Amino acid sequence: xxxxxxxxxxxxxxxxxxxxxxxxxxxxxxxxxxxxxxxxxxxxxxxxxxxxxxxxxxxxxxxxxxxxxxxxxxxxxxxxxxxxxxxxxxxxxxxxxxxxxxxxxxxxxxxxxxxxxxxxxxxxxxxxxxxxxxxxxxxxxxxxxxxxxxxxxxxxxxxxxxxxxxxxxxxxxxxxxxxxxxxxxxxxxxxxxxxxxxxxxxxxxxxxxxxxxxxxxxxxxxxxxxxxxxxxxxxxxxxxxxxxxxxxxxxxxxxxxxxx
Numbered sequence: 001x002x003x004x005x006x007x008x009x010x011x012x013x014x015x016x017x018x019x020x021x022x023x024x025x026x027x028x029x030x031x032x033x034x035x036x037x038x039x040x041x042x043x044x045x046x047x048x049x050x051x052x053x054x055x056x057x058x059x060x061x062x063x064x065x066x067x068x069x070x071x072x073x074x075x076x077x078x079x080x081x082x083x084x085x086x087x088x089x090x091x092x093x094x095x096x097x098x099x100x101x102x103x104x105x106x107x108x109x110x111x112x113x114x115x116x117x118x119x120x121x122x123x124x125x126x127x128x129x130x131x132x133x134x135x136x137x138x139x140x141x142x143x144x145x146x147x148x149x150x151x152x153x154x155x156x157x158x159x160x161x162x163x164x165x166x167x168x169x170x171x172x173x174x175x176x177x178x179x180x181x182x183x184x185x186x187x188x189x190x191x192x193x194x195x196x197x198x199x200x201x202x203x204x205x206x207x208x209x210x211x212x213x214x215x216x217x218x219x220x221x222x223x224x225x226x227x228x229x230x231x232x233x234x235x236x237x238x239x240x241x242x243x244x245x246x247x248x249x250x251x252x253x254x255x256x257x258x259x260x
Contacts, residue, residue, distance in 0.1 A: 028062070131170065179210045208247075
């Protein structure tokens, strides 16, 4: 375990676990937390990590930016919030482009930047009790943390406008129906469900997962021919790679593949 002030980080084999750990402040993001998130994201961007599980300690996933810290900063609220946004965005960029699969596990309320962070997962697991709200405009602010990138792509512009302008609160089941999360799990089963999901993903083909992430990240920017060329290059590289060779051989010999 590596020591951080506002998060905990554990690496167990190919699975890394990050926990936002300011439960007394609803896991609100201050400059320390976002700086540590950027650092831990870089640590996870390594060949030995296949899955990253990110959750919150206590009853909240993350209540968003720490408005008390923002108001108290000698830098002034604008400079302070730009600094924490830059660090958060550096973390999110790393999470998006690393080979490992990011699983965000929403154990409670996800608000503001907490909602943004949750939605940025490659897979999103929500406890039955979890809720989601943008909350930015209620505080006279505007969205950050990649929300304006991911949400229109996940749920469309109209629903994104609704969330951002009205600050409506979604239940976990509503978030599932809207396509914001992949799984809703009873609170008592959240840990065991996530452990199994992480174990199953860690047993998979890392470069295949990485290729999926690359393809989906590019799809809304590319024309069809450009996207198909990227598909062709990535599938060829995977076919020549160790996981592809293992996967093909396992299929032909009717056995379970053992990916490195």
